[in-house]
Amino acid sequence: MYLKMFVLSGSALILWLAPLTALDKRIGWHKAIQGLSLGAAIACAVSAGNIARKLADENEIEEIKTRAITADVVDEIATSAYVSQSQRQQEAEIILASPMEIEAKREALEALCSENFQPETTANTSDKDARDLELWWKVEAAQIEGKTQTWIIENIFKMKGRKFAEGKAQLAELLRRFGDA
Amino acid sequence: MRAMYLANYFIAGCIASSLLGWIASLHPMAMRAIAFLATATFILWGLCWLLDFSVSSLLKISVQNLQALLMAGLAVSIIGVGVFLCT
Numbered sequence: 392m393y394l395k396m397f398v399l400s401g402s403a404l405i406l407w408l409a410p411l412t413a414l415d416k417r418i419g420w421h422k423a424i425q426g427l428s429l430g431a432a433i434a435c436a437v438s439a440g441n442i443a444r445k446l447a448d449e450n451e452i453e454e455i456k457t458r459a460i461t462a463d464v465v466d467e468i469a470t471s472a473y474v475s476q477s478q479r480q481q482e483a484e485i486i487l488a489s490p491m492e493i494e495a496k497r498e499a500l501e502a503l504c505s506e507n508f509q510p511e512t513t514a515n516t517s518d519k520d521a522r523d524l525e526l527w528w529k530v531e532a533a534q535i536e537g538k539t540q541t542w543i544i545e546n547i548f549k550m551k552g553r554k555f556a557e558g559k560a561q562l563a564e565l566l567r568r569f570g571d572a
Numbered sequence: 573m574r575a576m577y578l579a580n581y582f583i584a585g586c587i588a589s590s591l592l593g594w595i596a597s598l599h600p601m602a603m604r605a606i607a608f609l610a611t612a613t614f615i616l617w618g619l620c621w622l623l624d625f626s627v628s629s630l631l632k633i634s635v636q637n638l639q640a641l642l643m644a645g646l647a648v649s650i651i652g653v654g655v656f657l658c659t
């Protein structure tokens with residue numbers, strides 16, 4: 392598509408300028424050739440413009456899709472964080488309302504808090520999961536559109552050339568983790 | 573890509589004005605017809621500048637876009653006719 396557009400644009404420019412400058416005016420049919428080439432040049436330029444507009448619209452749609460997927464992932468993470476927080480709050484309220492000794496309540500709340508603030512590894516794991524999930528959604532959207540594995544690895548994972556094998560492995564891993572669900 | 577498509581339409585406009593110049597060069601009557609068309613277009617262009625707010629609301633585009641279109645139209649005609657006359 393890009394190649395076609397560039398070829399048409401180039402042809403339009405050549406068909407516009409070449410007959411006007413290069414043709415000898417003493418030749419009898421130079422006017423006819425000029426008219427023909429100008430008409431063809433307009434057709435080429437308009438076709439190239441239409442293709443470019445189509446490509447621009449497609450790019451815009453892709454950007455909107457990416458933004459929507461990112462917003463979905465962020466929303467899902469925020470919702471799960473909110474649910475987890477309210478669950479812990481409920482647990483804390485239940486502990487406070489229960490007829491236990493103050494010391495026992497304190498220990499139970501401390502245990503709950505230490506669960507709440509686990510080491511960073513948990514956070515890192517969930518970050519990685521979120522990234523993987525986001526990638527998986529993009530992969531799934533591309534698969535629905537009928538894109539090939541190579542396209543997915545090169546355009547979604549951004550792994551070309553030497554990194555292609557690594558990307559292939561990453562795709563296989565994603566398919567294994569989320570593909571069956 | 574948006575720039576590419578605007579550039580292509582711009583070039584199409586330039587070629588179209590060259591084509592009008594070519595038609596004008598064919599016969600004195602064609603020259604008169606094209607001159608009349610060019611004058612009418614120029615008057616319309618001037619009116620669009622004077623009534624830019626009304627015209628932009630009529631076409632449902634912003635005033636900046638209308639002014640950009642008018643400038644592009646002028647550039648297209650000058651370049652197209654200039655290329656035709658200079659070659």
